[in-house]
Amino acid sequence: MLKRLRENKSSQGTLLISPTLVFMVGLLIIPLILTLIISFGKRSADGNVIYTFGLHNYIRILGISSDCPGGQAICFDPLYANILWRSLTLAFNSTVLVIALAYPLAYFIARAHPMKRNTFLFMVLVPLWTNFVIRVYAWMMLLRTQGVINSLLGWLAGLVGLHFTPLEMLYTPGAVLVGMVYEFLPFMILPIFTSLEKIDNSLYEAAADLGANPIRTFFRVTLPLSMPGVVAGTILVFIPVMGTFIVSDLLGGKQVILIGNLIQRQFLDARDPTFGSAASLILMAMTLIVTFFYTRKFGFGEEIVAA
Amino acid sequence: MSEFTVELRDVVKRFPTPEGGEVFAVNHVTLQIRNGEFFSMLGSSGCGKTTSLRMVAGFEWPTEGEVYIEGRAMGHTPPFKRPVNTVFQNYALFQHMTVYQNVAFGLEMEGAGKQEIARRVGHALEMVQMTGMERRYPKQMSGGQQQRIALARAIVKTPNVLLLDEPLGALDLKLRKEMQLELKALQQKLGITFVYVTHDQEEALTMSDRIAVMSQGKVMQMGTPVEIYERPNCKFVADFIGTSNFMEGGVKSLENGRASVFVPILNAEVTGYAAENVSVGDEVAISIRPEKIRLADKAGLTQNCFEGTVVTTSYIGSDTRLHVDINGLTLKVWEQNKISSLDPAAYYTVGQKVWLTLFPENTLVLPKD
Structure with missing residues (x-):
């Protein structure tokens, strides 16, 4: 047995991946299959699963309804479609905004003196040491009607003698967007920084030497060479933003329900695991489709490095 | 036009040290490089040869003194406005571009038309015997081939001065010897000025019309290979060459x-x-x-x-x-x-x-x- 292991590369490989394999099969593949089975089931009156096979949960999410106000046999109920669309647009907007904020910062850190670079990176990571939920609560403190921002604005207005009506910032889509951008910013900064840092200074010099001014150098050399970082960061940001429910729950309230909130409520409040499972799989499918098309266009970000 | 293509007049370059002091990378260097000449700056690492070359390219600006190219004082002219092109030690090829795109880059920056670019890229690749490699990526090529592409990319803009920073340093001995002869032949064919930085004395003696032997930021002696070898003017040069x-x-x-x-x-x-x-x-x-x-x-x-x-x-x-x-x-x-x-x-x-x-x-x- 040991002898075979010593001589056989492929049994060595099997041994090396087996802990992960057990973990993945036990905690990902099997639960996923269970989720799929449950999603075809029906909710019993006391909130248990009746195992049947039907697509009713999927039909419901897509908004095809037979309970129509006008009395037709079939009509479109946009309730869940709206939630899906809202999740998708929010994830898209958050990702774009995160890129816009992270890129200049990553660029600045990458071009900074090596001695200062670590300090800056450290500062980027510091917020991650605080619990995710606590950081969202902090935003509630800032955005509330009697929160820090409104108090500050009120005080400033008072100084110049203006009447001030507190801004309604919390429980708006904007608050959710701000929260998402804040939470996921470091996950974009780090990969972009890494790919920018890898670009040898002589490439900038070569571009300048060949007649490219700094702007053209950026678009022809810097940006294409840092795309692997942007792609990696996008995957790291887009997927969790699609699925998370804490930020929208705390900062969006009932105004901003995302698919993550929908799933959470099906399992905890509505006690309909069958519908929750179907929603989970729809979320997964949406994320996979978007990621698939995105990576087909831009790659996984390693082509340039690995080619 | 001035008799000299490149001129350094009393150029000084000081760099700050991490300890807060200053160090002379180039210490009052005066050089005159003639039109069409193969001129080498020879010295061991830290002698100031690369810094001098980088000041001609515009990547560094002199602390004191002035660099002239074709009779014009360069001052703080940025590299993209200087009539020189550089072949880098590590080639500095754009990894995300094909060979064609790499060589075409400089011409695109000039705003040349598509047909003109195609013609001139083809010609430059021919000069370095790399015709047929247009669609390769740099990573798919050997060091020697990458070297040739770097050369093609620099000569495609037909500069009057080509700056070469130890371009053969990363090649093995046999290939280096071949490339030395090829570079020299290319220079004669193009009839342009080559300013060549190297620490390899044999390379400098083989290829150069004139050599500046440098040490500690200063030019110790300037002359033809025969002058440098047969009549060194100080113990350092006699010992170094x-x-x-x-x-x-x-x-x-x-x-x-x-x-x-x-x-x-x-x-x-x-x-x-x-x-x-x-x-x-x-x-x-x-x-x-x-x-x-x-x-x-x-x-x-x-x-x-x-x-x-x-x-x-x-x-x-x-x-x-x-x-x-x-x-x-x-x-x-x-x-x-x-x-x-x-x-x-x-x-x-x-x-x-x-x-x-x-x-x-x-x-x-x-x-x-």
Whole structure:
């Protein structure tokens, strides 16, 4: 047995991946299959699963309804479609905004003196040491009607003698967007920084030497060479933003329900695991489709490095 | 246009050190590089040759002094506005672009039309014998091929001056020798000025019209390869270029460029060519190349002729290299094996008494550094 292991590369490989394999099969593949089975089931009156096979949960999410106000046999109920669309647009907007904020910062850190670079990176990571939920609560403190921002604005207005009506910032889509951008910013900064840092200074010099001014150098050399970082960061940001429910729950309230909130409520409040499972799989499918098309266009970000 | 394509006038470059001090990378360098010349800056690392080249390219600006290109003072002109192109030591090819896109880059920046770009890229690739590689990516090519693409990318804009920063440094010896000849041929074909930075003296001697030997931010000597090798102007250059024997002494007399130097270790006077800034009374270094010492088994001239003992011999085919001891002074002597012989008596042996003649015209009297 040991002898075979010593001589056989492929049994060595099997041994090396087996802990992960057990973990993945036990905690990902099997639960996923269970989720799929449950999603075809029906909710019993006391909130248990009746195992049947039907697509009713999927039909419901897509908004095809037979309970129509006008009395037709079939009509479109946009309730869940709206939630899906809202999740998708929010994830898209958050990702774009995160890129816009992270890129200049990553660029600045990458071009900074090596001695200062670590300090800056450290500062980027510091917020991650605080619990995710606590950081969202902090935003509630800032955005509330009697929160820090409104108090500050009120005080400033008072100084110049203006009447001030507190801004309604919390429980708006904007608050959710701000929260998402804040939470996921470091996950974009780090990969972009890494790919920018890898670009040898002589490439900038070569571009300048060949007649490219700094702007053209950026678009022809810097940006294409840092795309692997942007792609990696996008995957790291887009997927969790699609699925998370804490930020929208705390900062969006009932105004901003995302698919993550929908799933959470099906399992905890509505006690309909069958519908929750179907929603989970729809979320997964949406994320996979978007990621698939995105990576087909831009790659996984390693082509340039690995080619 | 000025007679000189590139000129450095009293250029100084200081860099701050992490300790808060300053260090001279280039220390009052004045250079004039003629139109169409293959000019090399030669020195060991840290001598200021690369910094000097980077100041011509515009990647660095002089702390003092001025760089002129084609008679125009460059001041703080950025690299993308200078009429020079650079071949980088690590090639600095754009990994995300094909060979064609790499070579076309400079022309696109000029705003050249598609057809013109295609024609000129084709021509440049032809010049470096890389036709057919257009669609490859740099990572898919060998170091030598990447080197050629870097060269094509730099010459495609037909600059009047091409700057080359140790372009062959990363290639293996055989390829380097080939590329040396090719580069030289290319330079003659294009008829443009090459400013070439290298630490490899053989490379500099092979390719250059003129060489500036640099050390510690200063130009020690500037001249043709023959001048640099045959008439070094100081001990540093004589030592740095090729191999030399040195002995120390004081100048007794000086006449028609010939100096008589008393060498204590030989307890004798040695006559040789005096370098320009040598005068009577100076402590000097006498330098003679190993291949220029005449070896004989009996006394020859009365002057500059010394008896010694062979300490080591090594036969290397074309030459026999000996160490000969004279009063505790060991000299390197290289004897060319001009006569083919299997007879051991035809060669010097360890312990043998020999006579060394240092012909005055082969002997250089140089200022000590």
